[in-house]
Amino acid sequence: MSSSDGLDVMAAGAFAAVSSEIVIHPLDTMLTRMQSATYTSVYKTANGSIKPTLFRGLYQGFGPTLLAGVPGSTAFFGTYEASKAGLERARTAGYLPAALPQSFDHVVSSACAELVAAAIANPAEVLKQNAQVAKGAGRDVSVRILKQFYRRPSTLWAGYTALVASHLPGTCLTFGLYESLKEELLRRAVWKMDEDMIRQTKVSAISAAAAGGLSSLFFVPIDVVRTRMRLSVGEQDGTIRQFAMNVRLGPAGLLSSSVPPRHGTLAVAQSIFRKEGITVLFRGSGLTCLTAAIGNGLYLGCYEGGKLYFGGSRLD
Template identity: 40%
Template sequence: MSNTHYDVLLAGAFAAFTVDLLVYPLDTLKTRFQSPQYNKIYFDASKNAINKEVLFRGLYQGIGSVILITIPSSGAFFTTYEGVKSLLGNVNPTCGGGSLLVPEPVVHSAASAVAELVSCFILTPAEVLKQNAQMFRQSSNSAQMGRANLFQQSSVTLEALKHFKKPTQLWRGYGALAARNLPFTAMQFPLYEHLKIKLKSRREKQSKSTGSLMETAVITAVSAGSAGSLAAVITTPIDVVKTRIMLSAAGEGSAANAPKEVNEAKGIGQSLTFLARRNGGVKKSGFEVAQEVFAEAGMKGLFRGAILRAVWTALGSGLYLGVYESGKMWLGHRHEGDI
């Protein structure tokens, strides 16, 4: 079975689109849990309980920017990943006994790292817009309208965009995004590739392997979900720092954007209240942000949202790579006239 670059691009884009629609609400919840505004907005101290009405409102806010950018970003990732993996595999010499000089897990980590650097550059503006849009606060009426048609919530993205004075602000957090994704993929992809091979081998030994699209999708989903959830928990502190840096991006460049109390207004345009934390135009390094989080809530603060992120990643990675691999397989067979 052979695949063209177009197959890889198309399969990656379709996988990203599918996953974004299905697991986006979990991503929104994760962002809100990690936000510096969590205790002020989403937690009711008087009742010592989560304010569910506010926390679960507008879960598809900001999805517009993600749908537009995630397709080329995912296509670029998989095209780069497959290309670099193939290139490194071809030039990887063998040692005595036929073993490879550079172990395959290292090759997979290197390929995923290069792919992430390319993908993150494309994805960062959408990620910044998305996370700021996820922190807008809606009135009950507008939230109900948004649930009726999730694409109406693209207006939240446009509202968030107004708070960015310079285009360069949209790339604020590229370093933090890359710093999170590089170790994440470096852990996930070697483990994913290993689990996938082991599961396929086990099925073959038990004479249960059919080579069908469904079997490929399930094996890939289980392998990717397991590897992704483990990597997600380990890299949660970096994800918390990345979230806070991106939420502060719109406030950089002007002291007028310093922290202030906001009032919830009425009307479709005014009911969206921007609640992301503002740093008065002062940029902070990832280390400084991590120190702030630790000072506020200790290690618990750095791992806030870890379980939710593990569940979200298990579902997202499973669906993402499951759809990608089965889609790539289907396109390959189609070229060969098998289906």
């Protein structure tokens, strides 16, 4: 990958991160609240109906997301494209078995990219998700959360193993499906040269939405565990616990079921299963699938469109 191609990839990755996050963040906020331990007591009434609180402050935590989301996105696509190009050269030179399918390159490249991007994105996710369920709204929430984690910066990587556990298989599956679907749709498509950029962007968006929505369904329980691990870090300093104490607890007393901070991934999953039941591990499945479909469609659609635009509509 040349330096000019690298700049195109970085610009397209940044564009994709900003464009998709503006649309997805409100849905992600609702999903985080649904998967939190205080969902029943804070966001639902005694008769089971949803409180308006669930829909307030949907852009809380948006700042930290962009702060690490843009470099995380550029790092992801930079690593992905570089790894894919390296594997292609190895394949051409005969270092890879001829029988090895092309999807192998996509899976390995996306795995390398995810490991790099997760290290950058995890701190932003911790800040964002704690801000999404914290008391208050607006800039004060983000500032308060930043001050809280400034005292213990190492906790910004809480849930990294769960992030990798949930994202790595999902990313590999998504990109394997995405590249295969895109290749098949592009192979069957027939259009004029001046329509290439728009049509390829549409094909990328459709392929990504289908791949992302389908693959996300397999990893909802891990996503719930990861969310609980991140929120438990905020609870340790009282940010979320104070919010929950100001609200009357429901009959289930879900405040007491909050996962203790600093527990491992397996311990957190066992705690949720033992205290709240297995159905909690699948809470928000529909919204997860919808968010993943929309998010992946926008994200990869904007990336592919941006890459073509910034690269002067050069075809891959």
